[in-house]
Structures are given as C-alpha cells and as structure tokens.
Amino acid sequence: MSRPSDPTPRDVDVLAFPDVQLLDVAGPLQVFASANELAVAAGMLRPYRARVVMPGAAATASAGLGLVGHPLPAADAPCDTLIVAGGWGVHGAVRDTALVDWLRERARHARRTASVCTGAFLLAAAGLLNERRAVTHWTRCDELAARFPAVRVESDPIFIRDGAVWTSAGVTAGIDLALALVEEDLGRALALEVARHLVVFLKRPGGQAQFSAALSLQKAGDRFGELHAWIAENLAADLSVATLAARVGMSERSFVRHYRAQTGVTPARSIERMRLEAARRLLGDTALPVKRVAARCGFGTEETMRRGFLRSLGVSPQAYRERFAGSGASAG
Structure with a gap:
C-alpha cells in the first residue's frame, strides 16, 4: 500500500x-x-x-x-x-x-x-x-x-x-x-x-445491473421462483419450453401463457437475461476465455453470446470485459 x-x-x-x-x-x-x-x-x-x-x-x-x-x-x-x-x-x-x-x-x-x-x-x-x-x-x-x-x-x-x-x-x-x-x-x-x-459482499463494478435478473422476475405470489432458481443453476442445460413446463407440472401452452402473464416476458427472454447476467459476472470476475464463458452460461457459441451482448448492452463481451474486469480476476 x-x-x-x-x-x-x-x-x-x-x-x-x-x-x-x-x-x-x-x-x-x-x-x-x-x-x-x-x-x-x-x-x-x-x-x-x-x-x-x-x-x-x-x-x-x-x-x-x-x-x-x-x-x-x-x-x-x-x-x-x-x-x-x-x-x-x-x-x-x-x-x-x-x-x-x-x-x-x-x-x-x-x-x-x-x-x-x-x-x-x-x-x-x-x-x-x-x-x-x-x-x-x-x-x-x-x-x-x-x-x-x-x-x-x-x-x-x-x-x-x-x-x-x-x-x-x-x-x-x-x-x-x-x-x-x-x-x-x-x-x-x-x-x-x-x-x-465494511463487510461488503464484494466491490461491484459500475456496469453491474442494479438488481439481478432473477429478482426482477419476482412478483407477489411468485409461482415460478423455484423454477428461476433452478434455471440459474443450470444455464447450460436443456432449457426448452418442454423441459421448463415439465418441471412445473404444466402443459407447454399453459406454462407459456401463465409465465408471460406473471413476468411480462417470454421464458426465452428470461433465460437470455439470466445467461447475460452470469456471463457479465464471469467476464468481470474471472480470466476465463470468452468462448468458455459462452459455453458455461449456455449460449452454445461465442457468436450467440456476442449478439446477445450487442442487443442488450450495446457492447461486445470482450469490450465489456476490458471496461469492467477487475485487476484481480481469477482463472475461474
């Protein structure tokens, strides 16, 4: 010091x-x-x-x-x-x-x-x-x-x-x-x-979202809270509508209708938001290659993640990392 x-x-x-x-x-x-x-x-x-x-x-x-x-x-x-x-x-x-x-x-x-x-x-x-x-x-x-x-x-x-x-x-x-x-x-x-x-959990970079994607989806009488928690832990898994509907015991059509009525967005949009949040965290806190971040967060390909970043944040994953990564980023 x-x-x-x-x-x-x-x-x-x-x-x-x-x-x-x-x-x-x-x-x-x-x-x-x-x-x-x-x-x-x-x-x-x-x-x-x-x-x-x-x-x-x-x-x-x-x-x-x-x-x-x-x-x-x-x-x-x-x-x-x-x-x-x-x-x-x-x-x-x-x-x-x-x-x-x-x-x-x-x-x-x-x-x-x-x-x-x-x-x-x-x-x-x-x-x-x-x-x-x-x-x-x-x-x-x-x-x-x-x-x-x-x-x-x-x-x-x-x-x-x-x-x-x-x-x-x-x-x-x-x-x-x-x-x-x-x-x-x-x-x-x-x-x-x-x-x-100060026992602050971590020193957050300015580009981090004000609140988590999962939190933003929560409503009073939340019926999909457990599902969101499971999605957040399984971002690289099969997250098709069929899989999600089966987890909550609903038909696909009923699931999509009720989900959108409660959250205001489609299941696909929610999943993308949670994947983007996880990717931002890994880009800022670790030195993992962008390709591995994309795979770990369930984007499938680096290009898919890049398009998601550009659409939602207006910057590429690499540009986001250069701006917000901490100097002590770990190898992950």
Missing part, C-alpha cells in the same frame, strides 16, 4: 437536506472514514476530510434520525469531491433555487461531482447532467428522463462516470460509488480493503 503523493487531505462535502435518505449520506461517509482508518494503520497520511453540509443547521432524514451538519460553504471555496445525496426530500431541494444555484457554482470549483440515488435530480436541475450519461434509482429513471430530456439516462448500471461527474443508483449503490472514488484516488488494493472492512 503506497503513500498518497499529496499530503493534503482531500475535502469531501456530502450535501444533505430535509427528508434526505439516511444511507445516501452515511454510506459514502463511512467509506471515506474507513479509508482514513486503514490508511493511517498502514502508515499513510489521512487521505480524506469528509463532512456533511446542508442549507440549514440541522435536518431530519426520512428515516427519522436528526442530522447536524456544516452550513453550506462559499460556492467558490476549493473542494475535491462534492456528493449530493438523494431521498424524498429531493423534490423540495430541487425547488430551492438558491440551493440549485449554489450547487451549480460549487460544482465548478470541485474536482469531481457525484450523486447518490435521486440526488441525480438535483444535479440535473443545476444543468450538471446535460448531455451526460447518468443513472438514478431504477424506479425513478423514467421520471428523470422525462423531466430532464437533455440527460442521457441509463437504467441498468450501479454507477456511471461521465467525465468529472458521477451518478449512482439507489441507496447502497452510494457505497459502490464511494469505493470507486477511493479506488481512483488510492488504488484498487485499498478500496478492496475498505470493502472487506
């Missing part, structure tokens, strides 16, 4: 407001705090000086916990990283023209600006996302795109970086975003150590 070349701590401001989402604030703050603790333990200087800033002296988060922060600093004061939290209170924050004006100017003096969850609405209101790729919580992507047509909204990634502006998906994705910021500043090794320290 190397010592940061800049001995001056990086100033990180996390913008909060009434009815802010608590984890949007606490998650990133804890990442930077843990990075400080681990850096000092390794004989390094404290890399961050993080604080909460808000329009008033105090605010109550939507979870009911009171927050005490620092008043908004001068908009032209130097700042390394500015992070805008989200939450239900973002609607009122967007209507606060003084706050929006402050944010617009503050971002000009920050090295990088980021949002967590619906904090993207504040960035968009300030014009900071115009003609940029951006993401927010998956339930609010359509609204963000409708209200701010100049923003190139993508609903799938956990976080997106477009130049000096970063946006992230819902709630816990703020932790992934903060880990990515730490990795950019201090390297992958320390970022992974922070993830382990």
